[in-house]
Amino acid sequence: MEVSTLDAYSTYLMALRWLHFVAGITWIGLLYFFNLVNVEFMKKLDGPTKGKVIPELMPRALWWFRWGAVVTVLIGIMYYMSVLKDEPNMGSAIGIWFGVVLVTYAVIYAAFVPTSGPLNKGPILAIVVGLVVVIMMGILIAMLGGPKVSSKSLSIALGGGLGVIMMLNVWGIIWPNQKRIIAWIAANAAQGTAIPPESAKLARQAFLASRANFYLSFPMLFFMGAASHYPWIGFIK
Template sequence: MAKFFGNLHLVLVTGLVFAIAVAVHFGAAVTIDNVAVFSWLHVFFGILWIGLLYYLNFVQVPTMPAIPAEQKGAITGHIAPKVFFFFRYAALLTVITGLVLATVKGYGHQALTFQGEGQVALIGLGMWLALIMAFNVWFIIWPAQKKILGIVEASAEEKAAAAPRALAASRTNLLLSLPMLYAMVNANLG
């Protein structure tokens, strides 16, 4: 059992197979063009993205000042690069699956241009907030973190300048995540 649970990829594949079995058992057609599959993937990637956003803002960033200097390398050299890999790709895949869903369901253009009423406008707001957040991840947070973590060459001054920029973008995403989640959960566009 320890070998099984020690293998992340095996656990993920097993979870995927189990999810498909649940869907088949309850009568869902499991096809690649099935909207339910994209909805499920959208929620999965969204949970991963926002979960890591909250981990960074509630756990890692506030804890870093208390970590002794000789131990910080474990975080910056091993944990943070992995966190930021999953963080940025979860953001990308959340946006892609969300746009696919909105397009397949027929409200994508209306939502993005705020031409719909009620629930369509609400999902449109959620979509724009998520797009802003994904932009922050890829074009502000990640470039700054590459300097901070030493993934790219940067002077001490560049690293020092990158830290508040990354923090401001991350906290902006934290702020935007709350209305974004409200919009996404309450739009109920079926």
């Protein structure tokens, strides 16, 4: 809906968009920090140094990271619903969108569970996740698209779907695994408690999920930007 006058509803929409931007910058900024800076930095630290740095740095960073993801996605869904109210079949569109996205995440989550075999290799896992995401987007375009559907709503459906998957990766894999690893490292540094061998498996899962989120963020941001600035839907009509 185009807004030409300043009223309560337009202010509400602007507040949603502003909060969405702030939370999204916090979340994705930390995602890029973890992948582009932190991973390589941690490789250069010895055991005792990690025991001091990780328990201090990571809990705070991961707090902003995981809650930034929640706020970004929840406000994004609220904004998406405000866009859909001007679209045909709003109720069924929301149901289809949630269903397709959640099934997609279930498949992706299953791909992250093994930490041995072909799926433990980054390039192979990337191909699998990429194919699953492309199939998801194709299904969403086929089921939600149509001559009366706006480019804006379809762009948000695709970008928002990727955002939901990324948030579920944060809360389903990255944070639970990192929480246990941080506790083990802190106990090792303070009391000399041995770090369980299981930590390597959990660290690998968290790394792969974080790296997947890193790559998924690029198409997600493209579709979010395209919602208001690039009417790409004309190419598929």
